Structure formats: C-alpha cells, structure tokens
Amino acid sequence: MDQNPPPANSLLRPDVFKSLTGSQWAEMVQRGQRETLQAKRTLFFQGDPAERFYLVNWGRLKLSRLSEAGKEAIIRYIGAGEMAAAVAVLKGRDYPVTAEAVEETEVTGWDKPTFLRLLHAHPGIAINLLGVVIERLDEVQQRYLELCSEGVEQRIARSLLRLMQRAGSRRADGILIELPLSRQSIADYSGTTLYTVSRTLSSWERKGWVQSGREKVVITDPHALVKFAEGR
Amino acid sequence: MDQNPPPANSLLRPDVFKSLTGSQWAEMVQRGQRETLQAKRTLFFQGDPAERFYLVNWGRLKLSRLSEAGKEAIIRYIGAGEMAAAVAVLKGRDYPVTAEAVEETEVTGWDKPTFLRLLHAHPGIAINLLGVVIERLDEVQQRYLELCSEGVEQRIARSLLRLMQRAGSRRADGILIELPLSRQSIADYSGTTLYTVSRTLSSWERKGWVQSGREKVVITDPHALVKFAEGR
DNA sequence: CGCTCTATTGATAAACCTCAAATACAGTGG
DNA sequence: CCACTGTATTTGAGGTTTATCAATAGAGCG
Numbered sequence: 431m432d433q434n435p436p437p438a439n440s441l442l443r444p445d446v447f448k449s450l451t452g453s454q455w456a457e458m459v460q461r462g463q464r465e466t467l468q469a470k471r472t473l474f475f476q477g478d479p480a481e482r483f484y485l486v487n488w489g490r491l492k493l494s495r496l497s498e499a500g501k502e503a504i505i506r507y508i509g510a511g512e513m514a515a516a517v518a519v520l521k522g523r524d525y526p527v528t529a530e531a532v533e534e535t536e537v538t539g540w541d542k543p544t545f546l547r548l549l550h551a552h553p554g555i556a557i558n559l560l561g562v563v564i565e566r567l568d569e570v571q572q573r574y575l576e577l578c579s580e581g582v583e584q585r586i587a588r589s590l591l592r593l594m595q596r597a598g599s600r601r602a603d604g605i606l607i608e609l610p611l612s613r614q615s616i617a618d619y620s621g622t623t624l625y626t627v628s629r630t631l632s633s634w635e636r637k638g639w640v641q642s643g644r645e646k647v648v649i650t651d652p653h654a655l656v657k658f659a660e661g662r
Numbered sequence: 663m664d665q666n667p668p669p670a671n672s673l674l675r676p677d678v679f680k681s682l683t684g685s686q687w688a689e690m691v692q693r694g695q696r697e698t699l700q701a702k703r704t705l706f707f708q709g710d711p712a713e714r715f716y717l718v719n720w721g722r723l724k725l726s727r728l729s730e731a732g733k734e735a736i737i738r739y740i741g742a743g744e745m746a747a748a749v750a751v752l753k754g755r756d757y758p759v760t761a762e763a764v765e766e767t768e769v770t771g772w773d774k775p776t777f778l779r780l781l782h783a784h785p786g787i788a789i790n791l792l793g794v795v796i797e798r799l800d801e802v803q804q805r806y807l808e809l810c811s812e813g814v815e816q817r818i819a820r821s822l823l824r825l826m827q828r829a830g831s832r833r834a835d836g837i838l839i840e841l842p843l844s845r846q847s848i849a850d851y852s853g854t855t856l857y858t859v860s861r862t863l864s865s866w867e868r869k870g871w872v873q874s875g876r877e878k879v880v881i882t883d884p885h886a887l888v889k890f891a892e893g894r
Numbered sequence: 895c896g897c898t899c900t901a902t903t904g905a906t907a908a909a910c911c912t913c914a915a916a917t918a919c920a921g922t923g924g
Numbered sequence: 925c926c927a928c929t930g931t932a933t934t935t936g937a938g939g940t941t942t943a944t945c946a947a948t949a950g951a952g953c954g
Contacts, residue, residue, distance in 0.1 A: 501811035517796040526800050553785030560792050564749040567799045568758050574806050578853040579733035621810040876919055
C-alpha cells in the first residue's frame with residue numbers, strides 16, 4: 431500500500447467547517463467530488479468561470495496570478511486542509527488566480543449551489559471564512575509593503591522564511607522546504623528574477639545559511655536568515 | 663450653514679448592512695459614536711489594539727501600512743459608506759494598518775461586542791462582509807502583481823486611474839482627483855519615489871495627458887493613460 | 895550516453911533611486 | 925497688497941541596484 435498519501439476515505443476537516451456536526455460534515459463529504467492531479471497540472475486557470483470550490487486533501491497547490499506579459503506572481507502555496515477558490519465562487523466571478531499542483535495532489539470539489547446553501551444554513555461558516563480571508567489579505571498587504579520598501583535579497587530571505595514556516599520539516603542539517611522549489615519559483619514568489627535568486631543563494635551558501643540543490647532548499651541557519659530579513 | 667458635509671443626522675448605510683431592517687439599522691446608528699477628524703489626524707495606528715470598527719460618514723481616510731524603516735505603502739483610500747478596521751476587530755488582533763484622514767472626515771465607531779453580536783444575529787452581514795474583503799484581497803493581489811511585473815511609469819498610470827475611479831470628478835478640462843494628492847502620496851501608492859513621480863507627471867503634462875499642480879492632479883486624457891497603463 | 899531541464903556566473907545595460915539645489919506655490923500676518 | 929515662511933515640486937548629476945543576455949556547467953532520466 432502506498433504510504434505517502436493518508437487514508438483516502440477520511441477527509442481532513444478544516445477549521446472553517448468546525449461549526450458543522452459530524453454527520454453534517456459526513457454528508458458534505460459525500461456530496462463532494464474527489465479529483466487527483468499530477469504534478470504541474472492546473473486545477474483552474476485565471477479567467478475560468480468560478481463554478482466549484484476546493485479543499486486540498488493531500489498534496490500542495492501553488493496559487494498564482496499571471497500578467498498579460500506572462501510574468502507570474504506566486505500568491506501562496508496551500509496544503510492539506512486549505513481551501514481554494516471559495517472566494518471566487520462566492521463573488522460569482524471568474525477566478526482571479528491560477529491553481530497548479532506542485533506535486534501529486536488530491537482535492538475535493540463542491541459545486542457552487544452546495545457552497546451557497548451551506549453558507550446560508552450555517553452562519554458560523556461565513557464568519558470563519560471571513561477570518562481566513564482576512565488572514566490572507568493581511569499577508570498580501572505585508573508582502574506588498576515589503577516589495578515596496580525592501581531590497582531583493584531581504585525579500586528573498588523573507589520568502590524562504592515564509593515557505594519554511596508553511597512547508598518546512600526538520601532535518602539533520604537544517605530545515606528542508608518540502609516543495610519542488612526552483613530558482614524561478616523563488617523568484618516568482620519574491621518579485622525578482624531567477625538569476626538574482628541564484629546569486630543570492632550562492633552567497634548564502636558560502637556563509638553557511640542555506641544549502642541548496644536542484645529544486646531544493648535547506649535552511650541551515652534560520653536565525654541568521656531572520657536577522658538578515660529584518661535588516662539587522 | 664456649512665454646505666460641504668451632508669446632513670449629519672442621517673447615516674449613509676453601506677450595502678454590507680442591507681440585511682438589516684430600517685429600524686434595526688436605526689438602532690445600530692444609535693449605538694455608534696460619531697467622531698470628527700481634522701485633516702492629517704490618524705483614526706488608528708498600526709499596532710493599536712483593535713477595539714472599534716468604523717464607518718466613514720463623510721470625508722476620506724487613507725489606509726496605509728508602514729515599514730519599520732518608516733516607508734509608507736498606501737493600501738487604499740476609502741470614502742463615505744466604506745468601512746475600516748472591521749476585519750481587525752473580527753480577528754481580535756492589533757490593527758495591521760494605519761488610518762489617517764486626508765481631509766476633514768466624520769466617522770461612526772462601534773465597539774467590538776456590538777459588532778460581534780451583530781454578526782451573529784444577522785448572518786447575512788458576514789456574507790456581505792466576506793464579499794467586501796474578497797474585493798480588497800483581489801485588488802491588493804492585482805497591485806502586487808503589477809508591482810512585480812511592471813515598470814514604474816506604468817504603475818503610476820495605473821495608480822492615477824484607480825484613484826480617478828474612486829475619487830474622480832468631471833471638470834471642464836478633464837477629471838479631477840478629489841484628494842489632496844502630493845507627489846509623495848502618489849509615490850507611496852505606486853511603490854516609487856516622489857522624484858520619479860514628479861518627472862513622470864512632467865513628461866505626461868508635456869504630452870497633454872494630465873495637468874497637475876500642488877497636491878492636485880487632473881487627468882485630461884484618460885484614454886491615452888489607459889492605453890499606456892496597459893502597455894500599448 | 896545523450897537529452898532536457900535547471901542552475902551558475904560574468905559582462906553589460908537599463909531602470910530607478912539618492913542627493914543637492916533651485917524654484918514655485920499657498921497661506922499668514924503685517 | 926506684499927513680503928515672509930514653510931511646504932511642495934522640479935530638475936540635474938551621479939551612483940546603485942537589479943535585470944538582461946550569453947555561455948557553461950550540472951543533475952536527473954531513459
């Protein structure tokens with residue numbers, strides 16, 4: 431038996447739905463449709479009509495926004511128990527973002543009417559959802575400020591630290607970011623180019639702060655990186 | 663009689679509260695506390711505990727975020743009928759933003775318990791609020807992308823167009839942005855410096871696209887500006 | 895081993911910021 | 925009405941940061 435994906439017949443219940451009773455949740459799970467995505471497959475594309483919302487069962491999605499010139503800005507990575515597209519569904523608009531699997535990922539999708547019915551039947555959910563959205567708003571605003579006011583290297587440091595918090599796992603030699611993380615991805619997440627990221631990582635590697643390889647970053651000295659990110 | 667501020671004893675009701683009946687709204691208005699701010703006064707400061715949420719009755723607030731180095735990033739300007747700090751109150755955290763009156767402004771403030779009671783009693787409000795927050799999220803994300811992918815002049819153009827949409831008023835010679843708008847403010851809103859803004863406006867003035875003065879911008883050729891902003 | 899995708903590194907150029915100094919503007923009080 | 929004062933704005937010169945381009949090296953995979 432495959433040991434990586436968790437048992438497939440129970441669905442991780444995110445906090446947003448904690449207002450539901452167990453049986454209500456079970457019923458909701460029933461209604462949802464599971465879908466497995468191979469790495470690099472897109473779940474939905476910026477501009478698609480928003481007709482479903484998703485919950486990540488296992489795996490990871492990259493949420494990004496693309497400019498007309500083709501430049502990609504990575505908004506965030508989400509993992510098990512997190513939602514995608516709920517907000518677009520609610521507004522009844524096109525998705526303003528693109529979601530792509532960065533590794534094999536299973537999601538459960540629900541259609542719009544189900545979502546809206548749920549929202550009206552259980553007011554607590556809307557309030558919880560509000561909390562989630564606010565948190566995201568806060569993060570984007572913070573990153574917006576950083577993009578305005580900080581230099582590239584500082585931003586790269588912050589990016590790695592954020593990714594570390596969301597997807598880091600302890601290793602003997604430091605904290606590994608458990609994402610296939612190319613220089614280009616880090617650049618898209620930091621608002622710079624892969625060249626600058628490469629140079630910066632090389633320099634940090636010489637200082638012993640990180641240890642990086644092909645699509646892989648291990649943070650060996652988080653403390654130093656934090657100090658640097660905060661401009662000290 | 664002062665003719666600028668609208669009659670003070672009726673409060674503009676924002677869409678968020680459309681789920682309330684007239685008398686419920688009237689009662690809520692009763693509970694709120696009015697407050698008038700002179701220009702440049704801050705209503706709340708980043709880091710303050712979030713104990714009240716506000717509705718702008720008339721006037722305008724500038725919502726911004728400050729870096730430790732003192733750099734300011736303007737998140738948005740809000741006017742009559744718009745809310746501030748509702749989200750921070752909900753999360754029960756410190757405000758992550760600063761709100762400053764850019765002109766004489768009246769707000770009504772409610773305390774946290776009132777807000778929470780309201781939210782639980784009228785589920786529709788949470789859903790409406792969700793819509794508002796999502797809209798803001800969407801805008802910040804978009805601006806984040808633009809900051810990553812576009813040049814300064816393009817961003818300045820987009821900033822002016824956004825401000826025009828939110829605070830523009832038709833004049834004989836074009837559309838005036840009705841805000842005391844210094845070069846520094848435009849810079850803080852576009853993620854650049856006042857020098858670059860000044861140079862850019864000068865150049866556009868020569869082209870006949872805008873006509874600017876001390877803390878004042880009139881867009882004389884919106885069409886040209888849009889074309890430029892979209893990179894055509 | 896050869897193919898493809900990713901990463902490194904140097905050289906160069908462009909965009910933009912910083913600093914300094916001069917000028918324009920609005921309000922204030924004589 | 926005018927001079928005065930404090931801001932806001934303009935503009936130039938120069939420097940820094942960072943992007944761009946090009947060429948090479950390395951890693952993983954069949």
